[in-house]
Amino acid sequence: MEKKWTPKRICALLIVILLVMMYVGMLIVAIVWPANAPKLFAVCIFATVCIPICAYLGIWLYTKATGKKTIASVPEVPGEEEARKASDADSETL
Numbered sequence: 339m340e341k342k343w344t345p346k347r348i349c350a351l352l353i354v355i356l357l358v359m360m361y362v363g364m365l366i367v368a369i370v371w372p373a374n375a376p377k378l379f380a381v382c383i384f385a386t387v388c389i390p391i392c393a394y395l396g397i398w399l400y401t402k403a404t405g406k407k408t409i410a411s412v413p414e415v416p417g418e419e420e421a422r423k424a425s426d427a428d429s430e431t432l
Contacts, residue, residue, distance in 0.1 A: 345397075353393055360385055 341347075364382050368375035401407070 349393055349397065353390055356389060357386060 360382060364378045368378055
C-alpha cells in the first residue's frame with residue numbers, strides 16, 4: 339500500500355530534516371569550537387520550539403489567505419452555528 343504525500347506529511351518531513359541538520363551542524367561546530375557549545379545548545383533548544391510553531395503559523399496564514407482547508411484549519415462543529423445564534427438571541431433579551 340503506497341502512502342500518499344500530503345502537505346501535512348511533507349511539512350513534517352521538512353521540519354524533521356531541518357532540525358536534524360541543525361543538530362548535526364551544532365555538534366560539528368561544538369567539536370571544532372567547544373567554547374561556543376553552550377550558546378549553540380541554547381539556540382538549538384530555542385529553534386526546536388520555534389521552528390514547528392512558525393511552520394504551523396505559516397500553514398495557518400496560507401489557510402486564511404486562500405480559504406482552503408489545511409491541517410491548521412479549525413474544524414466545524416455540527417450545530418455550532420445554531421448554538422451561537424441562540425446564545426446571541428439570549429444575550430440580546432437581557
